[in-house]
Amino acid sequence: xxxxxxxxxxxxxxxxxxxxxxxxxxxxxxxxxxxxxxxxxxxxxxxxxxxxxxxxxxxxxxxxxxxxxxxxxxxxxxxxxxxxxxxxxxxxxxxxxxxxxxxxxxxxxxxxxxxxxxxxxxxxxxxxxxxxxxxxxxxxxxxxxxxxxxxxxxxxxxxxxxxxxxxxxxxxxxxxxxxxxxxxxxxxxxxxxxxxxxxxxxxxxxxxxxxxxxxxxxxxxxxxxxxxxxxxxxxxxxxxxxxxxxxxxxxxxxxxxxxxxxxxxxxxxxxxxxxxxxxxxxxxxxxxxxxxxxxxxxxxxxxxxxxxxxxxxxxxxxxxxxxxxxxxxxxxxxxxxxxxxxxxxxxxxxxxx
Amino acid sequence: xxxxxxxxxxxxxxxxxxxxxxxxxxxxxxxxxxxxxxxxxxxxxxxxxxxxxxxxxxxxxxxxxxxxxxxxxxxxxxxxxxxxxxxxxxxxxxxxxxxxxxxxxxxxxxxxxxxxxxxxxxxxxxxxxxxxxxxxxxxxxxxxxxxxxxxxxxxxxxxxxxxxxxxxxxxxxxxxxxxxxxxxxxxxxxxxxxxxxxxxxxxxxxxxxxxxxxxxxxxxxxxxxxxxxxxxxxxxxxxxxxxxxxxxxxxxxx
Numbered sequence: 001x002x003x004x005x006x007x008x009x010x011x012x013x014x015x016x017x018x019x020x021x022x023x024x025x026x027x028x029x030x031x032x033x034x035x036x037x038x039x040x041x042x043x044x045x046x047x048x049x050x051x052x053x054x055x056x057x058x059x060x061x062x063x064x065x066x067x068x069x070x071x072x073x074x075x076x077x078x079x080x081x082x083x084x085x086x087x088x089x090x091x092x093x094x095x096x097x098x099x100x101x102x103x104x105x106x107x108x109x110x111x112x113x114x115x116x117x118x119x120x121x122x123x124x125x126x127x128x129x130x131x132x133x134x135x136x137x138x139x140x141x142x143x144x145x146x147x148x149x150x151x152x153x154x155x156x157x158x159x160x161x162x163x164x165x166x167x168x169x170x171x172x173x174x175x176x177x178x179x180x181x182x183x184x185x186x187x188x189x190x191x192x193x194x195x196x197x198x199x200x201x202x203x204x205x206x207x208x209x210x211x212x213x214x215x216x217x218x219x220x221x222x223x224x225x226x227x228x229x230x231x232x233x234x235x236x237x238x239x240x241x242x243x244x245x246x247x248x249x250x251x252x253x254x255x256x257x258x259x260x261x262x263x264x265x266x267x268x269x270x271x272x273x274x275x276x277x278x279x280x281x282x283x284x285x286x287x288x289x290x291x292x293x294x295x296x297x298x299x300x301x302x303x304x305x306x307x308x309x310x311x312x313x314x315x316x317x318x319x320x321x322x323x324x325x326x327x328x329x330x331x332x333x334x335x336x337x338x339x340x341x342x343x344x345x346x347x348x349x350x351x352x353x
Numbered sequence: 354x355x356x357x358x359x360x361x362x363x364x365x366x367x368x369x370x371x372x373x374x375x376x377x378x379x380x381x382x383x384x385x386x387x388x389x390x391x392x393x394x395x396x397x398x399x400x401x402x403x404x405x406x407x408x409x410x411x412x413x414x415x416x417x418x419x420x421x422x423x424x425x426x427x428x429x430x431x432x433x434x435x436x437x438x439x440x441x442x443x444x445x446x447x448x449x450x451x452x453x454x455x456x457x458x459x460x461x462x463x464x465x466x467x468x469x470x471x472x473x474x475x476x477x478x479x480x481x482x483x484x485x486x487x488x489x490x491x492x493x494x495x496x497x498x499x500x501x502x503x504x505x506x507x508x509x510x511x512x513x514x515x516x517x518x519x520x521x522x523x524x525x526x527x528x529x530x531x532x533x534x535x536x537x538x539x540x541x542x543x544x545x546x547x548x549x550x551x552x553x554x555x556x557x558x559x560x561x562x563x564x565x566x567x568x569x570x571x572x573x574x575x576x577x578x579x580x581x582x583x584x585x586x587x588x589x590x591x592x593x594x595x596x597x598x599x600x601x602x603x604x605x606x607x
Binding site for chain 1 (some may be wrong): 391411
């Protein structure tokens with residue numbers, strides 16, 4: 001578990017944390033002084049022990065915090081190195097400060113006896129390392145708690161995004177304009193051309209049934225999706241007459257591949273609504289599916305009005321892009337480009353599942 | 354007196370249908386022309402001078418509303434639409450006549466009655482309609498000036514691509530042009546930083562320098578340099594961007 005937590009202590013070096021750690025240091029140093037006095041490890045008085053341990057403690061704390069603040073180590077090796085430097089230089093400086101205070105205010109000179117000095121240094125390094133390790137694990141704990149918190153927020157927000165995308169999908173599925181226009185056509189065709197009216201209604205039923213059943217996306221195959229788009233285009237063909245032509249290329253190799261539902265439909269709908277319907281002479285829609293290494297690539301091309309018609313809109317298309325990102329991350333692709341000689345070409349690539 | 358009308362709809366079947374029920378409930382009305390797009394509708398009204406025009410709202414070329422704006426004083430207008438929520442609400446409010454597709458006989462009967470009354474009283478067609486339509490148009494989504502740029506048009510090898518603005522890390526001025534920097538790479542576009550600053554959503558994009566606009570969601574952190582300028586780091590990018598003093602206030606609350 002520990003291995004997964006990056007050492008990101010740099011965010012924790014600020015004035016507030018410094019003060020908190022300093023107060024901890026002072027308390028712990030006092031405890032150490034008391035411990036040393038009462039166990040008799042040193043023969044000095046409590047006051048002396050307190051002064052020496054405080055000088056060491058405060059030196060350690062300040063130097064380590066300062067070094068961390070300056071160097072902001074990101075790798076564990078550099079962090080350990082900084083901590084070691086901190087303990088070493090803290091020992092030296094703490095010793096100087098401690099003996100300075102004792103000499104100045106208490107007129108006690110630390111005897112230059114090897115043994116006594118050596119003992120102080122050993123104690124300082126031992127306790128210094130222990131306490132540093134204590135602070136270090138505290139900070140790690142803090143970082144890991146924050147990380148879990150961030151992870152949680154990230155997970156929740158991505159769940160929320162997925163939910164929102166689903167909702168938008170549901171709303172986008174049946175465009176009211178399309179539905180009512182189709183029904184008007186059917187109503188009229190009942191009198192003028194019952195056979196066409198009937199086939200339009202059949203296509204509408206097919207379209208509605210498939211798109212409604214895909215509200216909670218199960219895995220479907222590419223040809224099922226194309227089937228629904230065909231029904232949609234048949235309806236539009238009756239509405240627009242000569243103004244709409246369409247072609248679909250679906251090789252057998254990709255027919256039965258699983259494909260996320262409702263990715264293609266918004267692209268076709270967009271090509272119609274923004275590209276061909278507003279264009280006086282209408283045009284053509286071409287859908288081309290193919291295999292490309294371990295990807296399925298589908299292109300939707302139209303010869304409509306082109307980019308100018310949706311530089312500031314294209315909501316449906318934006319949803320498709322978002323969904324590909326949500327479903328496949330970096331592995332999926334969404335490209336929107338100008339079609340030659342006119343219109344728009346959308347290319348989507350999704351990994352074969 | 355007999356009256357003349359034109360019917361404009363891009364769908365042939367729907368023109369036929371409207372004509373057939375009109376023939377049933379207002380047999381004296383002469384349909385003097387049919388239009389399958391806005392331009393034809395405009396020409397028809399100008400040449401045939403009908404008293405009534407039935408205009409589908411969504412038509413290629415000129416929309417029904419745009420046609421209405423130009424012919425407002427010439428004849429009475431009845432809008433026909435399958436579903437245009439915003440427009441319908443406004444029409445309700447302003448007492449503009451409209452029909453919903455599929456057109457029902459009962460509803461058309463009401464409209465016809467009203468038209469007959471107005472025409473028989475020989476009042477002038479309301480010229481104020483143009484203003485009402487103008488107002489409605491300006492409030493429609495995607496038409497007013499409040500929409501922000503959502504796609505950036507870039508040259509990519511031999512093709513022109515649209516990339517969504519959310520994918521842009523930042524924009525950087527390069528002479529008269531602008532460099533668009535995304536995770537996938539860089540490309541030069543013809544729009545200037547100044548134009549972009551006006552067209553992009555100011556909540557999503559902040560200008561941090563005379564020649565630079567950043568995507569707010571990509572900002573990692575901002576720190577003060579010793580000279581008082583801000584240094585901005587973006588997520589997953591190595592470079593440091595300079596925030597000039599004039600724009601530092603943007604980061605005060607962060």
